Amino acid sequence: MSDLESVYRDAITTRLMRRMSHALQHDLKSPIQGIQWALELALKSVAAEGTDPKARAQVEKAVDMARKELARLDKTSRAFLNDSGITDDTEQRFDLGEVVRETVRHFVTDAAMRNVRLTVDVPAVPVHVRGFRGGVSQAVLTCVLHALDSAPDGGLADVALKVEGEEAVIEIGDDALVPAGVDDPFGLGVLGIRLAQTFIESHGGVMRVTPRANGKRRRMCMAVPLDREPA
Amino acid sequence: MSDLESVYRDAITTRLMRRMSHALQHDLKSPIQGIQWALELALKSVAAEGTDPKARAQVEKAVDMARKELARLDKTSRAFLNDSGITDDTEQRFDLGEVVRETVRHFVTDAAMRNVRLTVDVPAVPVHVRGFRGGVSQAVLTCVLHALDSAPDGGLADVALKVEGEEAVIEIGDDALVPAGVDDPFGLGVLGIRLAQTFIESHGGVMRVTPRANGKRRRMCMAVPLDREPA
CATH class of the missing domain: 1.10.287 (Helix Hairpins)
Incomplete structure (x- = not known):
C-alpha cells in the first residue's frame, strides 16, 4: 500500500x-x-x-x-x-488547560515506551478560549506527538500553557535535531503540522515552529486569543 | 479547503x-x-x-x-x-451476519432522512468468516453508504447476505442511474469503493460492481470464504 x-x-x-x-x-x-x-x-x-x-x-x-x-x-x-471528528466540531467556550492536560495524559505511556521524558505545566486556574475544540485539540495533539516522535532516546519533550496579555500560549519544546533526511510527506509529522498551522491561523491564532539553533531547543508555539469573562 | x-x-x-x-x-x-x-x-x-x-x-x-x-x-x-481504526484490526473469526445487520441499523435514520427505503435480509444462523473485522466492516459500510447516496428520492437500497457453497456473499442493490457527471475523485463513494475492493481482493475475496443495465438494478457484490466449524 x-x-x-x-x-x-x-x-x-x-x-x-x-x-x-x-x-x-x-x-x-x-x-x-x-x-x-x-x-x-x-x-x-x-x-x-x-x-x-x-x-x-x-x-x-x-x-x-x-x-x-x-x-x-x-x-x-x-x-x-x-x-475523533465523529460529532460536529461546534464553536464553544472551553478550558484550554484541560485540553493540554488531557492531551499530555494520553501520551504518558507512549513517552515511557520511547524513553522520552514528557512534562506538562498548566496554570491551576482555567484558561478559557473560544473556538472549535476538536480542531484546537488536534493541533495540540499533533505537536505533542511530533515532539515525541522526534526526540531522541532519553530526550525531553515539555509542554507549557501560559497566559500572555490577551493570549493563551502553548509552547512545546523538544530535543529534535534538524532532520537530516527527507520526511515522509504523508506522515503524521509533516502533514499534521501543516494542517494544524492552517487551522490555527484561519481561526485567529498564530503558530510558529522554531528549529533548534544557537544552543536552543526546537519549539512549537501556538497562540490563541483568550475569551475573558465579561467584567 | x-x-x-x-x-x-x-x-x-x-x-x-x-x-x-x-x-x-x-x-x-x-x-x-x-x-x-x-x-x-x-x-x-x-x-x-x-x-x-x-x-x-x-x-x-x-x-x-x-x-x-x-x-x-x-x-x-x-x-x-x-x-473506527483506533484499535488494531486483528484477524479473527466473526459473524458476518452481525456486521451486516449492525451496518444497516446504523443507517436507518440516514435512509429515512433521504426518503430511501433500506431493507436487510440476513440468515437467522451465524455466518462465520475469518479475517479483519474492521476492514470487512468498512467495505460493507462503504457500499451501503454509496447505495444510499446514489438512490433517488423514494428509491430502494437492499442488502442481503447469503451462503453460496463455501462463500458468504453480500449483495447490495440500488436504483442508481449510471452517473451522468464526473464524481468527486476524493469523495466517499469513489475513494471508498476503490479501497473496499482493494481490501476485499487482497484478503481472499471478490468484489464486483455491476452497473444498472437491461432493466436490472445496480448491484455491488462481495464474496468472502466461509470459516466452517471443523466437523
Whole structure:
C-alpha cells in the first residue's frame, strides 16, 4: 500500500464514522441512560421505611460510586466523539488547560515506551478560549506527538500553557535535531503540522515552529486569543 | 479547503486517535470496571440475612438491568474502537451476519432522512468468516453508504447476505442511474469503493460492481470464504 493510499484509507475511516454519528452517539448514550434508571431503581428499593439503615447506607454508597464512574464515562465519550471528528466540531467556550492536560495524559505511556521524558505545566486556574475544540485539540495533539516522535532516546519533550496579555500560549519544546533526511510527506509529522498551522491561523491564532539553533531547543508555539469573562 | 486537503485532515484524525488507542481504551474501560464493582457492592449490601426480601429482590432486579446495559456498552465500545481504526484490526473469526445487520441499523435514520427505503435480509444462523473485522466492516459500510447516496428520492437500497457453497456473499442493490457527471475523485463513494475492493481482493475475496443495465438494478457484490466449524 502506498503512502497516499494509506492516507485515503485513514480518511475514509473518519468519514464513515462521521456518517454514522447519530447512531454511534445513540449507542453510547442509551446504555448510560439505562444504567442511570437502574441506579435510581436501586435507590428507591431501599428508601422505604423499615429498611435496615446499614443496608440502605451501603446501597447509597454503591450508587454514588457508580454515578461518579458514569459521569466520567459520559464526559469521556463526549470528548472522544468530538475529538475523533465523529460529532460536529461546534464553536464553544472551553478550558484550554484541560485540553493540554488531557492531551499530555494520553501520551504518558507512549513517552515511557520511547524513553522520552514528557512534562506538562498548566496554570491551576482555567484558561478559557473560544473556538472549535476538536480542531484546537488536534493541533495540540499533533505537536505533542511530533515532539515525541522526534526526540531522541532519553530526550525531553515539555509542554507549557501560559497566559500572555490577551493570549493563551502553548509552547512545546523538544530535543529534535534538524532532520537530516527527507520526511515522509504523508506522515503524521509533516502533514499534521501543516494542517494544524492552517487551522490555527484561519481561526485567529498564530503558530510558529522554531528549529533548534544557537544552543536552543526546537519549539512549537501556538497562540490563541483568550475569551475573558465579561467584567 | 481543497478536496485533497480535507482528505488529509480526515486521515490525520484517524492517525491521532490510533496513536492514543491505549489511553482511549483505558478511558472507556476503566469506568465500566468501576461500575461493575459498584454493582457488586450494591448486591452484597442486601445479601445479609434479615434484609427485607422485597428490597433485596428490587435491588437485584436493578443490578441485573444495569449489568445488561453495561454489557451492551462494553460490546458497543469494543466494536466502535475496532471499526473506527483506533484499535488494531486483528484477524479473527466473526459473524458476518452481525456486521451486516449492525451496518444497516446504523443507517436507518440516514435512509429515512433521504426518503430511501433500506431493507436487510440476513440468515437467522451465524455466518462465520475469518479475517479483519474492521476492514470487512468498512467495505460493507462503504457500499451501503454509496447505495444510499446514489438512490433517488423514494428509491430502494437492499442488502442481503447469503451462503453460496463455501462463500458468504453480500449483495447490495440500488436504483442508481449510471452517473451522468464526473464524481468527486476524493469523495466517499469513489475513494471508498476503490479501497473496499482493494481490501476485499487482497484478503481472499471478490468484489464486483455491476452497473444498472437491461432493466436490472445496480448491484455491488462481495464474496468472502466461509470459516466452517471443523466437523
